[in-house]
Amino acid sequence: MTIANEFYSQQNHGPFEYFELGDFALERGGRIPACRLAYTTLGTLNARKDNAILFPHMFSGTSKHMQMYVGAGLAIDPARYFVVLPNMLGNGLSSSPHNSPAPVAMGDFPEVIIGDDVRAQYRLLTERFGIEKLELVLGWSMGAQQTFEWAVRYPAMVRRAAPIGGTARGTAHNHLFVANAMAMIKSDPAWAGGAYREPHAVSAGLRLLGHFFAQSGLTKEFYAREQWREIGFNSQDEFLAGFWEAWFAPMDPNALLSLLRKWQLADVARHTGGDLKAALGRISAVVFNMPFAQDMMFTVDECRAEHELTPRSTLRPIPTVWGHFGMLGLAAED
Numbered sequence: 361m362t363i364a365n366e367f368y369s370q371q372n373h374g375p376f377e378y379f380e381l382g383d384f385a386l387e388r389g390g391r392i393p394a395c396r397l398a399y400t401t402l403g404t405l406n407a408r409k410d411n412a413i414l415f416p417h418m419f420s421g422t423s424k425h426m427q428m429y430v431g432a433g434l435a436i437d438p439a440r441y442f443v444v445l446p447n448m449l450g451n452g453l454s455s456s457p458h459n460s461p462a463p464v465a466m467g468d469f470p471e472v473i474i475g476d477d478v479r480a481q482y483r484l485l486t487e488r489f490g491i492e493k494l495e496l497v498l499g500w501s502m503g504a505q506q507t508f509e510w511a512v513r514y515p516a517m518v519r520r521a522a523p524i525g526g527t528a529r530g531t532a533h534n535h536l537f538v539a540n541a542m543a544m545i546k547s548d549p550a551w552a553g554g555a556y557r558e559p560h561a562v563s564a565g566l567r568l569l570g571h572f573f574a575q576s577g578l579t580k581e582f583y584a585r586e587q588w589r590e591i592g593f594n595s596q597d598e599f600l601a602g603f604w605e606a607w608f609a610p611m612d613p614n615a616l617l618s619l620l621r622k623w624q625l626a627d628v629a630r631h632t633g634g635d636l637k638a639a640l641g642r643i644s645a646v647v648f649n650m651p652f653a654q655d656m657m658f659t660v661d662e663c664r665a666e667h668e669l670t671p672r673s674t675l676r677p678i679p680t681v682w683g684h685f686g687m688l689g690l691a692a693e694d
Contacts, residue, residue: 373422373453376400379484384455387479388625390470392460397480398453399423400445402430403438405489412491413443414481414510418501418687419619420611423447426503428689441495446481448502450618454480457614458559466614467554474502474626478509497645498522500687501658502619505626511643512628521645525652525684528666529627529636537576537657538624544568545613554614562613569616570604579654579683587681591690640669647673655684 376398384395400423405412413436415426423445430436430443447453449472457469464470485491497510497518504526511521512528527534548565550556582588588599608616632638647670651663660677667675678694680686686694 373424376423376447376453379480379488381455381480381483384476384480386470387473387475388471390464392449392455392464392470392472394461395449395455395480397449397455397484398447398451399484400427402427402443402445403441405442405491409489409491410493410495411441412485412489412494413441413496413498414485414494415443415445415497416477416481416499416503416506417445417448417451418499418503419623420451420608420616422451422453426499436496444481444485444489446477446484448477448506448619448622449480450615450622452612452615456612457554457618458612469614469618471625472618472622474505474509474622475513475630477506477622478513481506481510482514492517494518496520496522498524499526500524501526501684502623502626504658505623508628508640509626511645511647512631512639515642515644518643518645520647521643522648522650523663524650524678525655525687526658527626527662528640529629530624531662534658534662535624538620541569541572542617542620542624544572545617548613551613554617556613559612560609563609565613566608566611566616567605570606570608571600573608574600574604577657577684579656579681581654582681582683585681587691636666637669640666641671643670643672645672648676649673650676650678652682652684652686653677653679654681657684 379397381395383391383393385391417426426445450456457466494517497507499507504523507521507523508528511518545565548562550561556562593599628639629636649663649667651660664675667673680694
C-alpha cells in the first residue's frame, strides 16, 4: 500500500458522537432545525476540567484527519490532555446540505460562517463537558480561521492559540481564490443549481476542484523535484488522478460549497466594526502563528501582517516543499 493510500484510508470517519444543538440560529440569518454537531474526543477530562484542547479541522476534512497529531509522546498527548475534535457544520458529518431535511436540504442549506461553528463548539464544551478554560486551540487552514475566531470571541477562555497556515481575515486574493473554487463545482451542468440526485454525478466539477488545489496548494519546487514519487506515484498525471481527484470524488458538492463560502466570509474584524487591529488586540492567549514558508494560499507575509497586530504572538514559519499541504504529514520531515 502506498503512503497516499494509507492517507486515504483515514476517510472512514468514525467513531464520533453527536451533540444536539436544537433549532440553531445562524449569524447571517436563517437557522438549521434539529442541528447536530459531530465530534470525537481523545484522552480524559481531569477533575478540574483544565486540561482540554480544541482541535478543529480544515476544508474538506473531518475530525478523523487531525487525529494523526494526537498520540503518546506527541505534543498533544491524550495521556495528559482531553482533546476535542469537532466537525464543522456543513462538513458531511455534522448537519450538512445532504443530511438535513427540507426546508434546508441540498441547495437550500443556509449560509453558515465560522462564527456559527465556534458558537456550536462553545456550547458543546460548556454544556456537555462543563469546560470553562482551554489549554490550547489549534487548527490548520479553516481550522486556523476557527482558532482565530475562538481567541477573539472568547479571549478569557483560550490560554494558548496555534493557527497553522491560515489567517484571521481573508485577503482580496484569497476571496478570489475561493470564488474560483466554487465556480469549478458550479460549472458542471450536473450540479443543477444544487439539486443533483447523486453527488457523484458532479464528477467533472469535483475533478476540476482537485486539479485547482493541486496547482494552488503545492509549491513549484514540489513539482520540479517530482516529489510525488516519494508517496508512491509514478507520474504527475497519476498523482493528480490518484491523489487529488480521488480526494474530492466521494465528497458532496453542496457540502463543499457550504464550506467554501464559510472560508470566504471568515473575518474576525466583524466583531469590531471592520477594525482588524482592534479585533486581534482582544486576544489574550499566547499565540504561535505558523504559516507554511512557501504557502501560496495563505502566505507568510499575510500571516506576518496579522502577527504584528496580535499581542503575545510569535511567528514560526514552517519550511516544507508541500506548501499549504505540509499539514497532511506525507513527508517524513513534515
